Amino acid sequence: MTALLLRGRTLTFLREPHSVADHDAYAYEEDGGLLIRDGRIVAAGAYDTVRGQLAEPIETIDHRPHLLLPGFIDAHVHYVQMQVIASYGAELLDWLNTYTFPEETKFRDAQHGRRIARLFLDEVIRHGTTTVAAYCSVHRQSAEAFFEESHQRNMLNIAGKVMMDRNAPDGVLDTPRSGYDETKALIADWHGRGRQLYAITPRFAITSSPAQMEMAGALAAEHPDCHVQTHLSENHAEIRWAEELYPEAADYTDIYARYGLLGKKTLLGHCIHLSEREADALSESGSVAVFCPTSNLFLGSGLFDYQRYRKRAKPLRIAAATDVGGGTNYSMLRTMDEGYKVIALNGEKLNPLASFWQLTRGNAEALSVADRVGTLEPGTDADIVVLDARATPAMRLRMETASTLAEELFLLQTLGDDRAVREVYVAGRAAKDGLPL
Ligand code: GUN
Ligand code: ZN
Numbered sequence: 424m425t426a427l428l429l430r431g432r433t434l435t436f437l438r439e440p441h442s443v444a445d446h447d448a449y450a451y452e453e454d455g456g457l458l459i460r461d462g463r464i465v466a467a468g469a470y471d472t473v474r475g476q477l478a479e480p481i482e483t484i485d486h487r488p489h490l491l492l493p494g495f496i497d498a499h500v501h502y503v504q505m506q507v508i509a510s511y512g513a514e515l516l517d518w519l520n521t522y523t524f525p526e527e528t529k530f531r532d533a534q535h536g537r538r539i540a541r542l543f544l545d546e547v548i549r550h551g552t553t554t555v556a557a558y559c560s561v562h563r564q565s566a567e568a569f570f571e572e573s574h575q576r577n578m579l580n581i582a583g584k585v586m587m588d589r590n591a592p593d594g595v596l597d598t599p600r601s602g603y604d605e606t607k608a609l610i611a612d613w614h615g616r617g618r619q620l621y622a623i624t625p626r627f628a629i630t631s632s633p634a635q636m637e638m639a640g641a642l643a644a645e646h647p648d649c650h651v652q653t654h655l656s657e658n659h660a661e662i663r664w665a666e667e668l669y670p671e672a673a674d675y676t677d678i679y680a681r682y683g684l685l686g687k688k689t690l691l692g693h694c695i696h697l698s699e700r701e702a703d704a705l706s707e708s709g710s711v712a713v714f715c716p717t718s719n720l721f722l723g724s725g726l727f728d729y730q731r732y733r734k735r736a737k738p739l740r741i742a743a744a745t746d747v748g749g750g751t752n753y754s755m756l757r758t759m760d761e762g763y764k765v766i767a768l769n770g771e772k773l774n775p776l777a778s779f780w781q782l783t784r785g786n787a788e789a790l791s792v793a794d795r796v797g798t799l800e801p802g803t804d805a806d807i808v809v810l811d812a813r814a815t816p817a818m819r820l821r822m823e824t825a826s827t828l829a830e831e832l833f834l835l836q837t838l839g840d841d842r843a844v845r846e847v848y849v850a851g852r853a854a855k856d857g858l859p860l
Pocket of ligand 2: 499500501654692746749
């Protein structure tokens with residue numbers, strides 16, 4: 424049995440904080456301890472209390488004065504787009520055709536998939552992210568490569584091979600039958616193996632024929648414990664085309680509803696231009712709208728109205744995500760910084776406690792994995808990020824005038840990136856410097 428005691432300033436959220444004065448929404452220990460055994464947190468609280476429960480001394484790592492938080496969660500990212508990130512000058516549909524689809528054809532080669540999966544998981548961990556919901560390419564081997572690398576790192580990740588059978592080059596197309604069969608095989612091989620979870624992944628309504636959407640709906644019905652992930656209402660030209668392709672549907676959201684693809688485990692990337700009817704449909708089905716601020720800004724897609732969605736009579740479940748490679752940074756700190764600005768452009772503010780709730784427990788709840796990750800509660804997996812709010816000269820200087828925890832968090836979000844990540848624990852093992860040889 425391996426045991427480890429971490430010492431530092433521990434912060435975990437109990438629920439969504441309504442303001443910076445909402446101190447009941449979180450548990451913070453200035454001198455905290457986390458006792459980890461076999462990859463799980465088994466005790467948390469004041470360091471002296473946790474230490475006092477131990478019969479004998481164990482390995483202790485003192486991270487003071489840094490913060491210990493649950494590892495960040497990225498609810499929508501395309502690992503196969505690492506070499507698409509920073510591609511210039513296009514809106515969504517042109518960007519897909521010019522850069523993304525050609526790049527994804529390379530994942531026919533299993534070796535390429537393994538290389539990129541390895542680099543991707545190292546990169547997200549380096550940025551403090553311990554769980555992602557990832558899109559692979561259409562090729563089964565791209566999903567196998569992802570899951571193999573994820574399993575080796577003992578990460579809790581959600582992923583799926585995209586299903587797409589039209590309106591893209593041949594090199595990234597499957598068929599309704601092969602998409603179904605390969606998804607089925609991947610679920611059998613990987614869903615629930617170690618910490619791996621499968622997401623049924625029809626890319627979006629434009630690249631799936633009605634026959635493929637039927638298959639995706641059948642898979643969702645046959646595997647209610649799997650997630651479903653797709654894209655919805657990102658860009659005006661995309662919305663028009665999707666609605667033309669499915670004229671019988673009331674709107675874009677209704678396309679997915681008609682195929683049985685909405686529900687509590689459905690993650691819908693973007694959701695920027697929803698009508699009130701569509702937002703009601705998402706709320707009633709418990710589907711999750713995924714906020715991808717850097718991508719929405721980079722592709723000029725629009726401003727996700729986070730506060731309106733949360734405060735409406737029928738509120739939406741919301742997650743936050745990088746959407747790399749439409750998104751422009753692997754860091755969830757950079758993501759929420761841009762998210763703050765998007766929300767500001769909609770005339771609202773997001774308080775820093777709510778931001779960090781979103782990145783941890785909020786995203787875990789949206790992904791239905793809060794019993795396993797997203798908090799520092801005993802019984803959950805020991806996925807932990809260590810943050811240094813004085814990581815750069817500019818941060819150090821600004822910290823001289825910060826006197827509250829909320830100010831420190833806001834500074835981390837506004838000025839922080841991978842440099843602020845001092846260590847990352849994945850299932851209790853230090854992982855920032857890559858896999859041990
Ligand atoms: N819609 C369909 N596919 C994609 C994708 O890869 N990225 C983004 N941002 N939107 C999409
Ligand atoms: Zn996406």
